[in-house]
Amino acid sequence: MPLTLLIVDDEPLARLRLRALLAQIAQPEVQVLGEAADADSALRQLREAPADALLLDIGMPGRSGLTLASALRALPQTPAVVFVTAHAEHALQAFDLEAVDYLTKPVRLERLQAALQRVAQRLRPVSAPSPLAADLPVLVVHDRGRVLRLPLHEVLYLRAELKYVTLRTAGHSYVLDDALADLEQRLEALGAGFIRVHRNALVARRAVRALEYRTADDGAGRGEEGWAVRVAPADEWLAVSRRQLPAVREALASP
Incomplete structure (x- = not known):
């Protein structure tokens, strides 16, 4: 099954660029369920159609991406969060909110793919890990x-x-x-x-x-x-x- 995503960014060109990058990624397979230009719109869409993960900007009109990430915990199905922002200074706060990754703009294809692979591993762990897996006791x-x-x-x-x-x-x-x-x-x-x-x-x-x-x-x-x-x-x-x-x-x- 593809990894379902919601793109949340107030800049249309930024959302367009993310879609273009996602179209070049074969693994993991992804499906964009929609886009949102602010936190309130994103929450409405998530209540109607839960997503596996958000590609989330931080600086947006109204509630910030950090505030939205905190509010996601109240949803019945909490999506993973990959922050995509032009500002590096919020990284520590982002990881306190258990973000999977923190990407700075302009986003490189390789970094975006690596972040999505981590999302897939977190949401769909391998059922029978190798005996050499690092997390085995x-x-x-x-x-x-x-x-x-x-x-x-x-x-x-x-x-x-x-x-x-x-x-x-x-x-x-x-x-x-x-x-x-x-x-x-x-x-x-x-x-x-x-x-x-x-x-x-x-x-x-x-x-x-x-x-x-x-x-x-x-x-x-x-x-x-x-x-x-x-x-x-x-x-x-x-x-x-x-x-x-x-x-x-x-x-x-x-x-």
């Missing part, structure tokens, strides 16, 4: 002197073994300098959904596929008969201590 760890940022969705479990902690992902094992207690605090702060299954092990609840009574690695290289969880996709069994068993059962039974 990460766990910062120290692997034998290196500082690593590991996406939380890749971490299967962390287990203390002798003098170090092993962090396991589907494709790699990291030897960490961090203490397990410190890592647990970081995970709790991130709301990461990890379960303590043993005094020496934390497991991502989403990675647990089974809880069974069997022989499993106790973390010290010994087979230990008792309760254990199977962690996928690594397909490894980790021992569950008797002390942690009730909490593990409760965590796995909850939605």
